[in-house]
Amino acid sequence: MTPNELFDLTGKVAIVTGGAGDIGRVYARALCETGSQVVLADVKEEPVKVAAGELEADGFAAIGVAVDVTRQESTQAMAASAVDAFGGIDILINNAAIMVDLPPFGLSNMPVDEWDRVMGVNFKGPLLCTQAVVPSMTARGGGRIVNGLSAGGFMKMGGIYGVSKLALHGLTANLASELGPLGINVNAIAPGLIDSDSGYASLPKDSPMRAGLEMIIPGKKSGPPGNLIGTLLLLCSAAGDWINGQSISVDGGWIMRL
Numbered sequence: 001m002t003p004n005e006l007f008d009l010t011g012k013v014a015i016v017t018g019g020a021g022d023i024g025r026v027y028a029r030a031l032c033e034t035g036s037q038v039v040l041a042d043v044k045e046e047p048v049k050v051a052a053g054e055l056e057a058d059g060f061a062a063i064g065v066a067v068d069v070t071r072q073e074s075t076q077a078m079a080a081s082a083v084d085a086f087g088g089i090d091i092l093i094n095n096a097a098i099m100v101d102l103p104p105f106g107l108s109n110m111p112v113d114e115w116d117r118v119m120g121v122n123f124k125g126p127l128l129c130t131q132a133v134v135p136s137m138t139a140r141g142g143g144r145i146v147n148g149l150s151a152g153g154f155m156k157m158g159g160i161y162g163v164s165k166l167a168l169h170g171l172t173a174n175l176a177s178e179l180g181p182l183g184i185n186v187n188a189i190a191p192g193l194i195d196s197d198s199g200y201a202s203l204p205k206d207s208p209m210r211a212g213l214e215m216i217i218p219g220k221k222s223g224p225p226g227n228l229i230g231t232l233l234l235l236c237s238a239a240g241d242w243i244n245g246q247s248i249s250v251d252g253g254w255i256m257r258l
């Protein structure tokens with residue numbers, strides 16, 4: 001294969017959850033630009049349809065569907081929409097998450113319903129979406145699943161958000177072990193500080209915490225969502241055939257797991 005062929009996704013069908021969000025929209029466009037047909041799925045129905053419409057207007061094959069990743073019947077309907085529209089599923093990007101609207105509690109005094117709300121979207125959601133796509137991926141001889149982690153998952157002070165992402169790191173390795181024999185590779189991307197509306201909403205531009213984190217990041221301090229595209233395409237394409245069960249940090253060296 002030539003280097004271009006290694007990253008070519010022509011004919012593939014991808015689902016991007018959180019497709020109305022800052023990173024989801026960028027992921028969906030990158031997958032379209034490398035040849036995929038894309039289902040953007042989000043609990044925000046109107047914005048996700050607008051995002052898909054923008055891709056369609058640019059000549060790409062994209063649809064927007066409503067999904068609540070915490071509800072099994074909803075994730076099953078999302079997968080059925082992809083099969084109906086494009087004939088099957090090859091790629092799932094588990095990108096939806098609660099990151100901005102987090103409960104203002106510590107873990108030791110977290111109300112159980114708030115715990116369930118965050119863990120439902122950030123941890124159970126990727127599991128339900130995976131369960132929904134595995135039959136189609138298996139029928140097509142394999143697939144790729146990419147989970148959206150965060151540098152916050154590898155910090156001791158990440159709170160419930162960090163715990164949910166560390167749990168997803170564990171789920172990534174377990175699903176990779178279980179699904180590898182079916183030809184389905186499961187990996188994850190753990191971004192660092194993202195320059196986007198939601199990135200700034202979760203950690204304001206001028207906050208002392210952001211300044212402190214930037215001091216300990218040895219390489220590039222922050223970047224726009226587009227800085228994640230290279231890793232995404234690696235994990236979704238033939239270039240990443242041999243990569244399975246890995247959580248890749250894309251954060252300038254903020255997190256280094258030895």
Ligand SMILES: NC(=O)c1ccc[n+]([C@@H]2O[C@H](COP(=O)([O-])OP(=O)(O)OC[C@H]3O[C@@H](n4cnc5c(N)ncnc54)[C@H](O)[C@@H]3O)[C@@H](O)[C@H]2O)c1
Binds near residue numbers: 021044067094149
């Ligand atoms: N932005 C950052 O700084 C940053 C840094 C590290 C990791 N991440 C991770 O990247 C991913 C994307 O983040 P983003 O910056 O685009 O955030 P975002 O808030 O812009 O997008 C998240 C999307 O998930 C959707 N969502 C929430 N609950 C849902 C549900 N129940 N069902 C379906 N969709 C639901 C939201 O509607 C939203 O559109 C997340 O997994 C986040 O944890 C973001």
